[in-house]
Amino acid sequence: MIRRLFVANRGEIALRIIRTARRLGMTTILGSSEADRESLPALAADEVAIVGPAASAESYLSIDRMVAAARQAKADAIHPGYGFLSENAAFARAVAEAGIVFVGPDPATLEAMGDKLNARRIAAEAGLPVVPGGEAADAEAARVRAGETGYPLTRDTYTVGRHRNNDIVVSDPKVSSFHARFDRTLEGFVLVDLRSRNGSFVNGKRVDAVVLQNGDEVRLGTARLRYKMD
Secondary structure, three states: OOOEEEEOOOHHHHHHHHHHHHHOOOEEEEEEEHHHOOOHHHHHOOEEEEEEOOOHHHOOOOHHHHHHHHHHOOOOEEEOOOOOOOOOHHHHHHHHHOOOEEOOOOHHHHHHHHEHHHHHHHHHHOOOOOOOEEEEOOHHHHHHHHHHHOOOEEEEEOEOOOOOOOOEEOOHHHHHHHHHHHOOOOOOEEEEEOEOOOOOEOOOOOOOOOEEEEOOEEEEOOEEEEOOOO
């Protein structure tokens, strides 16, 4: 049973977690930066643990500092909220190794969903419909993949949380020039077909699927599937 919940986030999401935990009878500890020590979530929490300075890299994104603060506070569990370390498998693993409950998916699931190409493969193997497309490691591979999929296309990074401009790719030269610019900072990208089945252009709207895990059962929106993680 969770009695002391450490909240590793800030702002509106931290406040919502704190309020819900209080209704459930839990003591809440907010992991806060120096800059947020007098924020509304800090005032609402039962306790506040300062994890670092204002810079997120030294506070909300620091695995070592968050875990150390939670251990110092004798927390039973850590809730990461969303953003920051919430999709970080290394953080989930460090929390578990510290003997603390991670409120979220296990590390294996985070690793699977954190790579969009791997997540796409898992969804396809589970029989879920996926949009046509795939990966490309260089400009030539991008042209081949685009030719197989068809235009227009949108491009995206293959790792969660590392979005760039999500340009619309409408012709072969665009694929080549965009990749030359893009590949300096990331290892690859995903090409996704934006056409509907009758060939008309689909308005560009981003859709995020919320993944909820319960043991070996995963829910993607309203779809439910069971899986075995190797």
